[in-house]
Amino acid sequence: MRSIGLIDMQSGGDVSRIITYGVGHLPGDSVLGKMRYIQQHGDGFRRLLLSEPYGDPYMSLDLIVEPSNPKAQAGYIIMEAMGYPLYSGSNTICTATAVLQSGIIPMVEGEQSIVLESPAGLAHIKAYNENGRVQSITTQGEPAYVEARDQEVDVPRYGRVRYDLVWSGAYFALVDAAQYGFHLTADETTALAAFGDALVTAARPQVTSQHPELGEVGPLPFAHFMGPLEPVGDDGYRTPSATYVHPGVICRSPTGTGTSARLALMYDAGDIRDGQWIETVSPRGSSFVGKVLGEATVAGHRAVHSDITGRAWTLARSEIVVDLDDPLVDSSDLEDVLDTWPD
Structure with a gap:
């Protein structure tokens, strides 16, 4: 049994599932390196959450990871039906909003600058916050x-x-x-x-x-x-x-x-x-x-x-339970990247 923490967001109508816990340590000296590791050794995680009964291919996934660049407060790996895009505007808008509104990065009222590390490099973000909610996100990725x-x-x-x-x-x-x-x-x-x-x-x-x-x-x-x-x-x-x-x-x-x-x-x-x-x-x-x-x-x-x-809105906060004995779960390249069941 495994548990995965999710914050489902939408920006422009596209749903991004922000994964806040449930994945163990990913080797790699950068977010790009961590992405390549899970792509090669744990792609079952992407397939699981983008397929029935856990999800659908119209969604995207954003896995929160430790950044390698000291300028960044958090890293994120993007996963979609097509695979692993190195950067995405809507996913960045959703991820930035989620990490601020959930307290992963402490929110500051008014204009706030944060930096996230994507596989493509640093995303420099300005958030406009009011009464504990993110009103808009402006993100600058790589050229x-x-x-x-x-x-x-x-x-x-x-x-x-x-x-x-x-x-x-x-x-x-x-x-x-x-x-x-x-x-x-x-x-x-x-x-x-x-x-x-x-x-x-x-x-x-x-x-x-x-x-x-x-x-x-x-x-x-x-x-x-x-x-x-x-x-x-x-x-x-x-x-x-x-x-x-x-x-x-x-x-x-x-x-x-x-x-x-x-x-x-x-x-x-x-x-x-x-x-x-x-x-x-x-x-x-x-x-x-x-x-x-x-x-x-x-x-x-x-x-x-x-x-x-753009702007993102919260759709749901949830915990998914994955039973590796379930015949609908392909655990062949999934089990090694998931955390063990919490005590």
Whole structure:
């Protein structure tokens, strides 16, 4: 018997399960190293909590771990249906809110700065707190950059599809939705998921699984569908968007990393400048705001610093009991990473 402590959060409609206890010591000299260990030796944990009867693949997991960087107050490992993204905006918003509202990191009234360590590096976070609740989170992860423009791939049933490849914590295939008849509305979700599945499956063989600084990051996991830009004042834009997660999921939120990827593509083309912002709106109507902070460089690539602002809400606090004798529990690579049953 094992127990796992959870705080379920949602940001933009995407559910993140924050794991506060239940996993034992993970070897590794960084959060990235700890992530690689559980990925190789304990992936049953991810599968358990994202599958019936314990969960579903539309959820994400954020495992709280000890940070290795002295600047960080906590570390977190992100797990999704597609595997182990190195960074995620919505997951960071949920994790930061959970650790503050639960007291893992003591909350300060008003504006509070904290640092979390993700597998991709440090996330610098500003929380705005009022009466013991986090009202908003602004998170800045590592820089995003364009890996390749004007890529094309033959996609069965859809023909030749053009996309741009961008890194923003994971690799994204960015697609102009209008070129393929999409308006990014709620009634298109099923069709978008089918198109995203076909595109990512076809594109994976030609997309690198190597990051120039982080090493192996796995096969292409995401596609981001871009809608038209609507100017808002002198410095902003609003745009419909949708993010596909392989296999088969359209996110309820527009996603923070999808928003960062769009900013990187616009910045590289000279279509947005420092201090300007975009509000990405998902097919379900939820939105995040991404702001350009300035130019950066990643392994010789022109990159951009940006931040993402959103809010998270608590859905549940619970303890899951896992019986390793249960025939629905695959304990083959699970038992070694779980803590023993508490005395």
